[in-house]
Amino acid sequence: MASNKWLQSKILSFYVVLLLVSVIGFFICYQYSYSxxxxxxxxxxxxxxxxxxxxxxxxxxxxxxxxxxxxxxxxxxxxxxxxxxxxxxxxxxxxxxxxxxxxxxxxxxxxxxxxxxxxxxxxxxxxxxxxxxxxxxxxxxxxxxxxxxxxxxxxxxxxxxxxxxxxxxxxxxxxxxxxxxxxxxxxxxxxxxxxxxxxxxxxxxxxxxxxxxxxKEGILLNFTLVMLAIWVLSGAWIIRSQLKPKPLEQEISPQLQYEPLDFNPARERDKQAIFEYIAKNFANPEIDIESVTKAAGVSRTKVNDILKAEYGTTFTNHINKLRLVEASRLLAEKPDAHITEIAYLVGFKNISYFNKLFKEQFGSTPKEVRGKAAKEN
The missing domain is CATH 2.60.120.430 (Galactose-binding lectin)
Structure with missing residues (x-):
């Protein structure tokens, strides 16, 4: 989520600069077009x-x-x-x-x-x-x-x-x-x-x-065509970069790698309690929102609100993503472990459901990811 906000900020800054360049450039060309x-x-x-x-x-x-x-x-x-x-x-x-x-x-x-x-x-x-x-x-x-x-x-x-x-x-x-x-x-x-x-x-x-x-109409026309091409190409590049499947390692946000989170205990106590419990127990197949609310001492609504604000997702989707990220790590680090075994280790009871979610998340099946990791090693 933080990565997306950073990217959106960069894109906005780029277009603000491009707009400024377009306006200044048009004004200069307009002046020089007079002969x-x-x-x-x-x-x-x-x-x-x-x-x-x-x-x-x-x-x-x-x-x-x-x-x-x-x-x-x-x-x-x-x-x-x-x-x-x-x-x-x-x-x-x-x-x-x-x-x-x-x-x-x-x-x-x-x-x-x-x-x-x-x-x-x-x-x-x-x-x-x-x-x-x-x-x-x-x-x-x-x-x-x-x-x-x-x-x-x-x-x-x-x-x-x-x-x-x-x-x-x-x-x-x-x-x-x-x-x-x-x-x-x-x-x-x-x-x-x-x-x-x-x-x-x-x-x-x-x-x-x-x-x-x-x-000299040619000066304004040429400048307009050049700037139009820049706007179109930059827009196409941004759209393509957003739609293009990202490498597996880029999909894993800092929070999903379980790095220490910088919380303010006074203001973020509930959030910290929720994330710490989920980080320790997401691989438990029996984890559900009720167990989180009980452990963190918050309401079911609060859990959903916090997950929605931080990750833009629901409790179930967040748990599944944590499990899938962990599974992708285990596939690379444990080449001898069976895929079914890894699915169970991260909390999935149904191997077909695991394969389906994995393909949706990373654009590749667990088998394909393992094969790629084996070639790289």
Missing amino acids: TLTIFPEKNSPYKWSLTSWNDEYSVISHEKNSSSLIANFKLSKKSQWFGAGIAINFDQNVGRVVDFSEFTKARVLLKCSPSNTLYFGLSMEDEKVTEKGIPLTYRNAGAHINCDSEWSEVEINLDSLEVQVWWLHRFGFKASEKAYDLRKVIRIYLEAAYESPVDIESNLYVSGISFVGR
């Missing part, structure tokens, strides 16, 4: 790029770059049929001319405008069918309109829901439904004026940060 790519400030960018601007024939624009901001000053003209004024970060200085943004889900732009404005944030991507080097019109552009306030604010753009402009699809012979874009082939990032932008007045755009963020 961030900074494009501006330029010193934090892993890519080389250049800043350019463009405008239609009636509008004007100028741009500059310093360590803290990208600045564009422009004035749109209402004479223009199609507004065209913007700045672009070009990756054409990199090997391959394109950048892979496929692992990112959002773009973040820290900017302000004077006066407040509506801009178009876009990504230009290579299209194998129509893109020609150095001709922006042939790039497949996908973007979204954003608000630019007079105070610094960070705008977040969802990269999964950008729109490819229909006029561009029609111009190059694509169907209106062919709006897919490939974030693995980004040639440039741009900000340009929109139809809602003010005309015939000076407008200023300041950008102090451009970054892309995403989540």
